[in-house]
Amino acid sequence: MNVLTVSGLRAWYVTRAFGIEREVRAVDDVSLAVARGEIYGLAGESSCGKSTLIKTIAGAVRPPLTVIGGSATFEFGDRRIDMHSADPADVLAIRWRHLAYIMQGSMSVLNPLRRVRHTFIDFAQRHIGKPELEFLAIVRAHMQRLRLDPAILEAYPHELSGGMRQRVTIALATICRPDFIIADEPTTALDVVVQKEVLGLIRDIQREMGSSLLFVTHDLAVHANLCDRLGVMYAGRLVEEGPTADLLRAPRHPYTAHLVASLPRIGDTTPRASLSGAPPNLADPPSGCRFHPRCPLAMDICRSETPAMRGTDRRVACFAA
Amino acid sequence: MRVLRDLLRSNREFAIGIALLAVVVMMAALSAFSPYPPNDSYLVPPDVPPSWAYPLGTTSRGQDVFWLLTFAIRNSLLFGVLVAAISRCLSLLIGLTAGYLGGIVDRVLMSFNDTFIVIPLFPILVLFYFVMRDRMSWIGLALVMAGLGWAYDARLIRSVALGLRAREFTETAIFSGMTVRQILLQEHLPYVLPIVFSTTMNNINWSIGLEVTLSVLGFTDINTPTIGVMIYWANQHTALVAGIWWWIAFPVALVVITFVGLFLLAVSMNEYIDPRSRLGRFGA
Amino acid sequence: MTTLIELDAVSRSYTIGGVLGRRHVNAVQRVGFTVAADGPEVLAIIGESGSGKTTLARMILNIVPPSSGSIRFRGVPLHHVRRLDFMRQVQPIFQNPFEAFNPLKQVDRYLFTTARRFTDGDPAARADAALLQVGLSLAEVRRRFPHELSGGQLQRIAIARALISSPALLVADEPVSMVDASLRMSIVNLFAELRDRLGVSIIYITHDLATAYSISDRIIIMRAGEVVEAGEARAVLDHPQHPYAQQLKNAVLSIES
Numbered sequence: 001m002n003v004l005t006v007s008g009l010r011a012w013y014v015t016r017a018f019g020i021e022r023e024v025r026a027v028d029d030v031s032l033a034v035a036r037g038e039i040y041g042l043a044g045e046s047s048c049g050k051s052t053l054i055k056t057i058a059g060a061v062r063p064p065l066t067v068i069g070g071s072a073t074f075e076f077g078d079r080r081i082d083m084h085s086a087d088p089a090d091v092l093a094i095r096w097r098h099l100a101y102i103m104q105g106s107m108s109v110l111n112p113l114r115r116v117r118h119t120f121i122d123f124a125q126r127h128i129g130k131p132e133l134e135f136l137a138i139v140r141a142h143m144q145r146l147r148l149d150p151a152i153l154e155a156y157p158h159e160l161s162g163g164m165r166q167r168v169t170i171a172l173a174t175i176c177r178p179d180f181i182i183a184d185e186p187t188t189a190l191d192v193v194v195q196k197e198v199l200g201l202i203r204d205i206q207r208e209m210g211s212s213l214l215f216v217t218h219d220l221a222v223h224a225n226l227c228d229r230l231g232v233m234y235a236g237r238l239v240e241e242g243p244t245a246d247l248l249r250a251p252r253h254p255y256t257a258h259l260v261a262s263l264p265r266i267g268d269t270t271p272r273a274s275l276s277g278a279p280p281n282l283a284d285p286p287s288g289c290r291f292h293p294r295c296p297l298a299m300d301i302c303r304s305e306t307p308a309m310r311g312t313d314r315r316v317a318c319f320a321a
Numbered sequence: 322m323r324v325l326r327d328l329l330r331s332n333r334e335f336a337i338g339i340a341l342l343a344v345v346v347m348m349a350a351l352s353a354f355s356p357y358p359p360n361d362s363y364l365v366p367p368d369v370p371p372s373w374a375y376p377l378g379t380t381s382r383g384q385d386v387f388w389l390l391t392f393a394i395r396n397s398l399l400f401g402v403l404v405a406a407i408s409r410c411l412s413l414l415i416g417l418t419a420g421y422l423g424g425i426v427d428r429v430l431m432s433f434n435d436t437f438i439v440i441p442l443f444p445i446l447v448l449f450y451f452v453m454r455d456r457m458s459w460i461g462l463a464l465v466m467a468g469l470g471w472a473y474d475a476r477l478i479r480s481v482a483l484g485l486r487a488r489e490f491t492e493t494a495i496f497s498g499m500t501v502r503q504i505l506l507q508e509h510l511p512y513v514l515p516i517v518f519s520t521t522m523n524n525i526n527w528s529i530g531l532e533v534t535l536s537v538l539g540f541t542d543i544n545t546p547t548i549g550v551m552i553y554w555a556n557q558h559t560a561l562v563a564g565i566w567w568w569i570a571f572p573v574a575l576v577v578i579t580f581v582g583l584f585l586l587a588v589s590m591n592e593y594i595d596p597r598s599r600l601g602r603f604g605a
Numbered sequence: 606m607t608t609l610i611e612l613d614a615v616s617r618s619y620t621i622g623g624v625l626g627r628r629h630v631n632a633v634q635r636v637g638f639t640v641a642a643d644g645p646e647v648l649a650i651i652g653e654s655g656s657g658k659t660t661l662a663r664m665i666l667n668i669v670p671p672s673s674g675s676i677r678f679r680g681v682p683l684h685h686v687r688r689l690d691f692m693r694q695v696q697p698i699f700q701n702p703f704e705a706f707n708p709l710k711q712v713d714r715y716l717f718t719t720a721r722r723f724t725d726g727d728p729a730a731r732a733d734a735a736l737l738q739v740g741l742s743l744a745e746v747r748r749r750f751p752h753e754l755s756g757g758q759l760q761r762i763a764i765a766r767a768l769i770s771s772p773a774l775l776v777a778d779e780p781v782s783m784v785d786a787s788l789r790m791s792i793v794n795l796f797a798e799l800r801d802r803l804g805v806s807i808i809y810i811t812h813d814l815a816t817a818y819s820i821s822d823r824i825i826i827m828r829a830g831e832v833v834e835a836g837e838a839r840a841v842l843d844h845p846q847h848p849y850a851q852q853l854k855n856a857v858l859s860i861e862s
Contacts, residue, residue: 045785046756162654191653192812196856218786221858248860255787262790264815265859266842272819274791278755489704492668496692497715497766498722511709 002075003180003212004034004057009070011056014063024282026052028236029070031309034180034212034229041227041244042216043259047279049236050216054184057214058101059083059091074099076179096127100173102183109169110157116168117153124175142175145208146201163194167201174205181206182214187222199226220263224248232256235280235290237306242314252314252321254295289319338585345579349398352391357384359392359546371567378567381558386571389546394575396547397529400463404528405521407467409474413517416475417505420482431479437472445469446531450540457542462535466528474520478513485509515590522587526580533576548576608680609642609774609806610665610695615674616830617660633657633664634830635674640774642679645804647796649817649838651853652827658810661827662778665808666697693723696767700779702759706751712759713746715766723770735765738803739795757788764795768803775799775807781816793820814857818842826850 008031013024026049034040044050055061057072061084073082076098081090103109110119117136125135140150148167157165166186173181183202187195203226206213215227223230223244231241232253240253251257255275262274277294280286286293292302297320309315357364363383371378377386419430449465450457485491485508494504529548535541536549543550555561555568617633634657640648652658663669664676667683676683678691699705706712713732720728720735733743739761746754746762754762760780767775777796781789797820799805811817817824821838826847834847845851 045787192814192856193653193852196858219858220786221860224860225858259787260860262787263860264790264793264819266815266818266854266857269819269839271794271797272790274789274794275787276791278757278788279785489699489701490707492697492699493705493715493763493766494707494718496666496697497719498689498692499718508707508710 001036002033003036004032004072004074004214006030006032006053006057006072007070009053009056009072010068011052011061012066012068013052014066022283025236025285026065026282027056028285030233030236030238031070032231032238032241034214036179036212037210038229039206039213039215039227041223041230042214042233043218043220043223043230044233045218045279047235047282048233049282050233051184053233054182054214054216057083058099058182059095060101074180096124096178097176098179100176100178100181102170102173102181102186104185104188109172110165112157114156115153116155116157116160120153120172120175123172127176139171139175143171146171146205161194163190163198166190166194166198170198170201170205174209174211177209178211180212180214182216184216185218186215188217188219195222202226220248220259232259235285236282237290237317238309238315239291239317240315241309242311246314252316253291253318254297254320255291289317295320332589334585335589338582338589341578341582342586345394345398345575345582348391348575349395352388352395355388355391357388359389360544368563368565377571378565380554380568381560381563381565382554386567389551390571390575393546393548393551393572394579396459396545397532397549397576398579400459400532400547401525401529403460403463404467404470405524407464408471408524409517409521411467411471412474412478412520413510413513415471416478417482417509417513419475420479421486421501421505421509423483423486427479431476434472434475437469438476440469442469442531443534446535447540450535459542459545462532462541463528466531470524470528474517474524477516477520481513481516482509485512519587519590522583522590526583529576529579548572607642608639609678610640610808611677611680612639612665613637613675613677615661615664615671615676617657617664617669617672631830632660633671636661636827636830636832637674638825638832638835640806640808642773645800645806646822647800647807647809647820649821649824650808650810650827651812651814651817651824652810653812653853655829656827657830658827659778660830662697662776662808662810666695666776667691689722693770694772695774695776696770696772698760698763698767698775698777698780701783702756702763703751703783705763706759708751711748711750712754712762713743713748716743716746716762716769719766719769731769732765735769736762738768738799739765740791741765755788756784757792760784760792761795764792764799768799768805771803773806775805776810777807778810779812780809782811782813789816790819796820814842814854815859826853 008029009027010029011027013026015022030053042050052065055065056067061067067084071082071084073080074094076094081094083091110116120139121132121135125132128135128138130138139153143150148171152160152164152168160168187198190198199222217223227244229242230244230247231238232255233239234255240247240251240256247256248260251260258275262272264272275294280290288304289302289307292298295302299319301319307317307319309317365375365379365383365385367379367381367383369375369379375385375387377390379385380389415430415434419427446465453461491504491508494508532547533549536547537552537556539553541550543553551572552569560568614635614637615633616631616635619630619632620627621630650658650661664671670684678686706715716732716735717728720731724731729743736742736746741758741761751759781792784792793816796807796809800807809817809821818838823836824838824841825835826833828849834841834845834850841850842854845854
């Protein structure tokens with residue numbers, strides 16, 4: 001049963017100012033689905049559109065970002081809600097209770113001027129609907145389950161370390177036991193040692209609550225250690241998708257193949273090749289397959305036509321695959 | 322240039338501001354064609370209301386208001402621009418240097434700067450008049466005002482310079498072998514210029530306003546026609562009481578047009594003040 | 606002199622806070638190591654954020670002075686070395702390629718300025734030669750602004766600029782952490798090439814053990830301002846001795862889950 005279904009989603013940044021009109025095609029025809037209890041990883045480099053895709057799925061669409069077409073639909077039990085055509089009141093109702101969003105910078109979530117417990121009260125009390133003392137008891141129990149010291153509630157954000165703040169953010173996002181969690185690069189700014197702990201925390205929560213998780217990061221190693229399925233984005237499109245271990249062991253799309261081959265590993269000093277060129281400018285993307293300028297397998301058809309995602313469990317968008 | 326054209330086309334405030342200023346500047350330029358010398362009086366019949374022969378009327382001293390006004394606005398404008406130019410140079414010099422060098426240089430310059438901020442301007446200028454009296458000159462007044470009007474903006478420029486000093490491209494410039502002077506002029510100045518331009522508009526307004534105030538009260542050289550001096554003479558001849566409203570109304574109207582035009586320009590430049598947001602939004 | 610850079614018990618501390626309540630932060634504590642002058646090498650300094658590695662880099666580049674201890678360049682204490690001579694031989698590469706260049710200025714101007722200052726002959730020719738070393742050409746970057754280029758390209762241009770004066774040492778502070786993954790290895794490999802082909806020594810500061818492993822000759826691991834382990838690269842990373850170094854290695858995730 002799919003909790004999230006994204007179908008043909010197009011979201012562009014349309015700017016029209018001072019006589020200059022620009023359309024940045026950040027998300028161009030993306031379709032994917034996340035099943036219940038599944039961890040789906042979204043990989044890609046800078047300006048591949050994954051952050052825009054996340055914002056669009058979460059319904060955080062504000063001009064100049066405009067949804068041009070397609071849909072992102074959530075299904076929580078008997079409730080179906082299309083994020084862009086639904087009533088704003090409905091969207092508000094599912095936020096936090098059913099849909100949670102863990103952001104990259106924890107400091108932008110926690111109010112630096114108030115103690116942590118106030119942030120919990122501000123964000124989540126309304127959804128739990130209990131009086132303050134009871135609510136705080138629930139919060140403390142939740143934190144203990146996550147092996148966090150409840151005394152943290154009394155601290156100010158700047159008194160906590162980066163890793164601790166991120167853990168608090170995760171606790172905050174999961175307090176209502178949501179069905180679907182979106183995590184946007186939650187561990188990118190953290191040290192390697194702390195990252196390992198935070199990822200462990202995320203995995204434990206997900207397993208315990210049975211939520212689905214959409215995890216976005218450029219770090220393939222993180223995906224390898226966390227996600228069940230992996231989708232690779234390039235220049236606003238999804239180019240490959242499949243079970244993580246399979247995909248990383250035997251990638252079919254040339255971009256994924258190069259990405260995997262170029263990663264250095266400890267214990268291995270064989271020289272690693274790397275791609276030439278650079279990710280394209282999304283305001284003026286290449287015709288046909290957007291990867292063709294850098295692709296070693298590029299054929300004539302790649303320049304003129306856009307490959308569609310083919311396959312069922314394992315999908316690839318490539319004429320050469 | 323492309324920037325100005327884009328602004329003109331799409332920002333209404335900018336377009337109106339430019340239009341108003343064009344009117345003012347045209348008036349000032351017309352002074353070159355005046356049939357009457359500016360300082361002489363009793364050249365035409367006095368107290369004539371606006372009519373075909375004298376479009377803005379004549380004053381009680383027998384001067385054509387229209388042609389007198391062209392000189393008046395020319396002088397006031399030149400005065401304002403002169404003060405603004407000199408004080409901008411001072412602000413830039415002190416602000417950039419203090420912000421970049423930091424340390425003891427910064428502290429000394431800023432103490433110096435803050436002294437000038439707290440100096441009460443008006444009494445000093447009046448004092449200047451009383452000291453200079455008959456030797457009072459417009460250049461002298463311009464220099465004094467420029468010397469007192471730089472402090473506020475120097476602090477503004479300094480804070481921008483402080484931020485720029487900490488950015489990595491300054492280090493790149495240092496390791497490329499650029500001297501301090503080259504770094505300030507080539508790397509930092511472009512960031513500071515939009516702010517300087519905006520404050521220039523304000524500064525011109527401020528200096529013309531101050532000049533008008535001083536002149537109306539008679540604390541300047543009242544023989545050279547400026548807007549303020551015109552109003553001064555109108556008051557001396559109790560123009561409003563005598564019903565010669567055109568002697569006061571037109572100079573006031575013209576200076577208000579100048580103020581509004583400059584203000585609109587300054588305000589409409591605000592969006593363009595942050596170079597990076599401009600780059601980010603329009604990629605150019 | 607057989608040493609290029611020599612650090613001896615170098616420390617750097619800051620006092621932060623106002624009149625009511627000051628705090629002493631020891632960014633770097635008693636760090637010592639040498640970079641030899643005879644054979645070019647890549648020395649990796651590995652540490653997490655807050656380990657003091659960036660402060661250390663800034664001290665080596667003579668941007669900030671140490672609070673105690675001494676740094677010698679070719680045997681001469683750093684504060685005695687003439688600025689221009691030092692910059693001719695030691696050049697930096699910064700973390701953020703988009704910040705390393707003035708967004709309002711065309712990037713080739715930096716190349717020309719450096720060439721004019723530190724070399725004789727035609728600046729354009731020197732700039733072009735340096736760009737060729739990093740796999741670019743003057744025609745590609747002529748009159749371009751930073752926002753028109755990718756992070757990878759900008760970082761290469763930064764390296765080219767650093768190479769113009771034919772330096773003996775490059776100090777690269779997290780040079781690839783802001784570069785896309787698909788372009789990262791090409792830059793890291795470039796460093797190895799520069800060592801082999803041009804004989805430039807490189808101090809490569811990073812938090813990424815894997816890239817350090819692939820090109821470094823020696824490694825220093827820092828934590829909270831102190832050196833916890835140092836030695837030959839493969840030896841340290843294959844068999845770390847210090848508990849923190851071991852913890853670091855275990856925490857590194859790899860694709861083979």
